[in-house]
Amino acid sequence: MSLATVVEVKDLKVNFYTYAGVVEALDGVNVSLREGEILGLVGETGSGKSVTSLSVMMLVPPPGRIEGGAIYVQNDSGREDVLLMNDASLRSMRGKDIAMIFQEPRAYLNPVYTVEDQISEVILVHRKPEFLKNALEVLKKKRRGGTVEASNYRRMLRNPRSLGVRFIQKFSSKKTLKNEVRKEVTKVLKSVEIPDPERVCRMYPHELSGGMAQRVLIAMALACNPKVLIADEPTTNLDVTVQAQILTLVRLLKRDFKSSILYITHDLGVVAQLCDRVAVMYAGNVVETADVFEIFGSPFHPYTRALLESIPNPEKGFKSIPGIVPGLINPISGCRFRDRCSYAMEICQKVKPPFLEVKKDHFAACYLYGGSQ
Amino acid sequence: MSYLVQIRNLRKYFPVLGGVLRRSVANVKAVDGVSIDVLKGECFGLVGESGCGKTTLGKTILRLYKPSMGHIFFGVPGDVVNEINALENSNPKSRRLRRLREQYDISTYRGRDLLLLRRKMQIVYQDPTTSLDPRMLVKDIIAEPLVAQGIAKGEEAKKMVLEILNRVGLSDQAMYRFPHEFSGGQRQRVAIARALVSRPDFVILDEPTSAVDVSVRAQLLNLFTDLQKEYGLTYMFISHDLSIVECISHRVAIMYLGKIVEYSLTEEIFKKPLHPYSQALIASVPVPDPTQRKERPPLTGEVPSPVNPPAGCRFHPRCPLAMNICKQKEPQLVDAGNQHYVACFAVNPEKN
Numbered sequence: 001m002s003l004a005t006v007v008e009v010k011d012l013k014v015n016f017y018t019y020a021g022v023v024e025a026l027d028g029v030n031v032s033l034r035e036g037e038i039l040g041l042v043g044e045t046g047s048g049k050s051v052t053s054l055s056v057m058m059l060v061p062p063p064g065r066i067e068g069g070a071i072y073v074q075n076d077s078g079r080e081d082v083l084l085m086n087d088a089s090l091r092s093m094r095g096k097d098i099a100m101i102f103q104e105p106r107a108y109l110n111p112v113y114t115v116e117d118q119i120s121e122v123i124l125v126h127r128k129p130e131f132l133k134n135a136l137e138v139l140k141k142k143r144r145g146g147t148v149e150a151s152n153y154r155r156m157l158r159n160p161r162s163l164g165v166r167f168i169q170k171f172s173s174k175k176t177l178k179n180e181v182r183k184e185v186t187k188v189l190k191s192v193e194i195p196d197p198e199r200v201c202r203m204y205p206h207e208l209s210g211g212m213a214q215r216v217l218i219a220m221a222l223a224c225n226p227k228v229l230i231a232d233e234p235t236t237n238l239d240v241t242v243q244a245q246i247l248t249l250v251r252l253l254k255r256d257f258k259s260s261i262l263y264i265t266h267d268l269g270v271v272a273q274l275c276d277r278v279a280v281m282y283a284g285n286v287v288e289t290a291d292v293f294e295i296f297g298s299p300f301h302p303y304t305r306a307l308l309e310s311i312p313n314p315e316k317g318f319k320s321i322p323g324i325v326p327g328l329i330n331p332i333s334g335c336r337f338r339d340r341c342s343y344a345m346e347i348c349q350k351v352k353p354p355f356l357e358v359k360k361d362h363f364a365a366c367y368l369y370g371g372s373q
Numbered sequence: 374m375s376y377l378v379q380i381r382n383l384r385k386y387f388p389v390l391g392g393v394l395r396r397s398v399a400n401v402k403a404v405d406g407v408s409i410d411v412l413k414g415e416c417f418g419l420v421g422e423s424g425c426g427k428t429t430l431g432k433t434i435l436r437l438y439k440p441s442m443g444h445i446f447f448g449v450p451g452d453v454v455n456e457i458n459a460l461e462n463s464n465p466k467s468r469r470l471r472r473l474r475e476q477y478d479i480s481t482y483r484g485r486d487l488l489l490l491r492r493k494m495q496i497v498y499q500d501p502t503t504s505l506d507p508r509m510l511v512k513d514i515i516a517e518p519l520v521a522q523g524i525a526k527g528e529e530a531k532k533m534v535l536e537i538l539n540r541v542g543l544s545d546q547a548m549y550r551f552p553h554e555f556s557g558g559q560r561q562r563v564a565i566a567r568a569l570v571s572r573p574d575f576v577i578l579d580e581p582t583s584a585v586d587v588s589v590r591a592q593l594l595n596l597f598t599d600l601q602k603e604y605g606l607t608y609m610f611i612s613h614d615l616s617i618v619e620c621i622s623h624r625v626a627i628m629y630l631g632k633i634v635e636y637s638l639t640e641e642i643f644k645k646p647l648h649p650y651s652q653a654l655i656a657s658v659p660v661p662d663p664t665q666r667k668e669r670p671p672l673t674g675e676v677p678s679p680v681n682p683p684a685g686c687r688f689h690p691r692c693p694l695a696m697n698i699c700k701q702k703e704p705q706l707v708d709a710g711n712q713h714y715v716a717c718f719a720v721n722p723e724k725n
Contacts, residue, residue, distance in 0.1 A: 043559070044586040168411075209675055239422040239613060240657040244670040247659070251668065266587060269616070269659030273666055292663045310591040311661050312620040314643070320591035324556060 006228050006260045007033040007056060007098070012069035014051050014060060020036065021329040025051045025064065026082045027284040027336075030355055030363075033228065038261040039255055040271040042307070043281030046325055049264045050260045052281070053230045056262075057100055058082055059088055073097065074227070090099065096126045099221035103233040105213035109205035115216050116201040119188060120181045122223045131184070135176040149173050184223070191256075192219045192249060211242035218249065222257065230262045235270065247274055253272070268311055272296055283326055283336040286355065290362040300364040302341045335366070343368055376446075377575060377607045378411040378434065379454050383443035383480075385426075385433045389680060402679050403429040406443075406629035408706070411575075416601065416608040418622030418639065420615060420654070424676055426631045427611045431577045434609070435494050436479055436487055445479040447490065448574070453477055492522050495568035499580040501560035505552040510561055511538075512548040518571040537566045540603075541596060558589035562596070569600065577609045582617060594621055615658045619643050624712075627651045630678055630687040633706060637713035647715040650688045686718070696721040 014026040026048045029243040035041050043049045056071055071082040075097045085093065094100075102108045110118060123131065132153050152172045155165050158311045182201065189197035192215045205213060214234055221229060231250065235243040247270065253259050263275060271278055272292065279289045280301065281360050288301040299305050309319040325341040326332055333337065338348040347367050385404040388397035405409040411417045413577060421427050432438050434445055446454050446466035453473065460470040474481050482490060495518075505514055515537065516530045525533055531548075538547060541562045552560055561581060568576055578597065582590040594617065601608060612618050618625055619639060626636035627650065635648040646652045656671040673690045677683055683690050689699040703717040714719070 044588060091649060149553065216621060225620045240615065240659075241422060241670070241672045242675065243659070243674065244657040244667075246670065246672045268587070272663045273659040296663050298663070306470040307587065308661070310588050312594065312616045313589070314619045314639075316621060318591035318594055320595060321588040324558070324589075325586075 002223065004035045005032040005072075006035050006074045007031075007262070008070075008072040009052065009056065010070045011348065012055055012071065013067040014048075014055060015065055015067050017063040017065065018329075023328045024331055025328060026055070027286055027331070027352075028069070028355075029174045029281075029284070029286050031279050031286055031289070033260050033262050034277075035260055035277040036258055038250070038274055040275030041262060041281060042266065042268065042271055042278060044266060044325055046283075046328070048284045049266075049281055050232055053100065053232055053262060053264055056082065056230065057094055057098060058085070059094075063350055064134055092126070093342065094123055095221075095226070096224045097226055098228040098230060098331040099224070099226040100230040100232065101214070101217050101221050101234050102344070103236050104209075105210065105217045105234075106205055108217060109213060110323040111205050113204070115189075115203055115205070115208075116185050117180060118178065119185045119216070119220050119223055120178070122220055123181055123184055125226045126159070129280065131177060132179050134180045138176055138180065149176060188219045188223050189216070191222065192216075193245075194219070210238055214238065214242075214246060215249070218246075218253075222253070225257065227260060228262070229259045230264070232264045233266070236265070236267075243270070249276060268308065280307070283331065284328060285336060285352075285365060287364075287366070288362075288363075288364045290359075294359075294362050300358055300362065300369055301337075301366050302335045302343050302368070306340075312368065375413050376410045376451065377413040377448055378609075378649055379444075379446040379449065379451075380407060380409050380434065381431070381444040381446075381454070381458065383407045383433060383445065384441045385429055385438055386441045386581050399680050402631050402682060404433060404440075405679075405682075407628075407631075407633055409626055409633060409636065411607060411609060412624070414601075414607055415603060415623040416610055416621055417598075418618035418625040419609060419611045419628060420428075420613065420625060421628035422613060422654075422676055424679065425628045426679070427613075428579055430628070431496065431579055431609060431611050434479075435496055435577060436482065436490070437496075440480045443480065444474070445478055447479050447493070449477045474595070492518075492524070492571050493569065493573050494575045495573040496577040496578070496579060497561070497568050497581045500565045500584045501552070501557065502584075504564055505560060507569075508550070509551075511543075511550055511552065514552070514563060515567045515570050517688075518567060520577045522571055524571060531583060533570060534566075537570045540600070541566045541569075542592075556589075557585045558593060561585060561593060565593075565596070565600070569604065569606075572604065573606070575607045575609070577611065580613070580686055583612070584613065587717070590617070597621065615643075615655060627654065630682055632687060632716070633714075634688065634717070635713075635715045637711070637715075640655050641711060643712050647686075647713065647720045648710055648717045649692050649694050649719065 009029055009031045011027040012026050012255045016023040016025055029052055055066055057262050062064060066083060072079050073082050083184050136150060136153050139145055144150060152168050159165055185201060186197040189200055194200050224257050235246050254261060265271060275292050278292050278295045282303045288304045299308060304322040310321060312318045321340055326336055334350050335348040335353050338344040345367060353367050355363055356370060358364050358369040383404055385408055386400035386402055389401060391398035407430060419427050429698045433440050457473050460467055507667040512534050515534045519525045519530045519533060535545060543562055582593050610618060610622055622639050625639050625642045626633045629650050646655055653671040670689055685701050686699040687702050689695040698718050704718050706714045706716045707720055707721055709715050
């Protein structure tokens, strides 16, 4: 492929150390997100979709720990392994290079701050110098370049981390700066098609409907023009009509902002409508990765096939996958799908099938398609 | 075919309290004039966006809410219903009407009558984690309807619990476990067992599969259809997931802001929806086929508040076909032929 990868997850292993035992949540996950594409990450609850995305941001909550592998992220200075970054560079990466939106928008918005407060926080953390300069220019135009406010801005620009400046920041007037940021906030809100952004700015999260709150969260994620956007089931709790609106918005983001999007969902309909490529996860493994037309047209892995057959269809009814998702504490040996798989062979019990390129750009982890040697 | 549940002009308003005296200042019109008939042995689908009043309608039918207005008839012969309707129009204060209503109309029932009625109607809720008591053993959860109704207790109840437990696909050991020890799909099976243990005729399924995964969802839906055949159940299937409703229901009603906008046979609704809202709703469902992509959302805007719904047709601010009359008059459900009822001026102007 000519397209560069912006995020590459290699052999990622994540364990959760619980009282009941070690949960092997991710067992060697390989995913790569290419520039300008929407990659769908599909799987059932507990398959490790969300843990994968949280690992990319280094946000795996304790008792979870990343035990191995690498996550390469393309940023301004080149390719970097997220697992080796220090806290400061992680902080500057989150929100600026990679942004994330979540399933439950209201849970991720602070109920005691207005929409404007919350979006400007993102902007001020990552893009403060830019807005300080803008504010200074505005003051100069008004012939107020010599005021205390202006000199404070200059000081903030010169040495943002000194104690004195931090003190000034707390107590001096920042009216012009705030105005400049507010303009940017309304611009971002407008870009996610929120009607009347000036009014929405002053609202608190509880005043927003579910679809609106999700738009605000997307706006927050876009405030710093991230190259990569991770969307963790952003439409799961929304109605179909609102979901259709949000999906259209995500398509627009891809087109206008040239973002690469990792879209996590369990809804195969959404995947078919939105994604360019698909990675199917099962019990902590990626079992198949391919182009969306390939996945729906000629899926290889038995799990992918079973998943596609379980979509309700008025003509054929619904076929269910027998059995349940295996527990991840002391998971079964070999292929984790083998006891629900109708093609299971002897080798499936012993060794985990390798993740191979079966066809050009179509990867699968199943002995039916080679790898038995 | 006879009707099991007949609803006439049902309304449920919730008061909005305001002011120092906490007086009612407005009403949330959650269900506002709904009339539907559910046939015996069918699965009746009820579809709509969140906040349109589907769950309230379901709960009002079960009398978990007291209706503000309207009648609910359960297993009442059609001629009685017709007589009540006729009397209501001609002589609303007659003694005969009052007696008939007290005898047949569930909305007037109280106390013991209601208790006996609930043996015949049950509900399965959306989220089994919250609808099952975390401190009760599964055997006690399932036996509770039997004990409350005085149907059985002790060994006899245990036997019935075991039977229904095995029928919904859980093992005997499940009896002595707590709800948290089960997966989401199994928990929903416990909830189904609890609903069915008193052998009801009518079960309301309130989004029973929205909290479980795709593969488990298919298992549950198959279980529902099997149980329906085995026990001769009548379902009301409430859901916002149109693809499921299309598979499981015989007839479907589409609700918008407290009102039914269209109802008909499932195939009719999904093959040729007439109401612009139904069309948009069906077009919004993402089709699991990448060769059939839709780039534009069929509907813009959001559902207006049910406290102050738009005048005239409630859909007119979002409707692509809105005309002048839609802002002034409310369209009535009119027969468009082939058991297809729709409330829209644009679809059949002459009949409204």
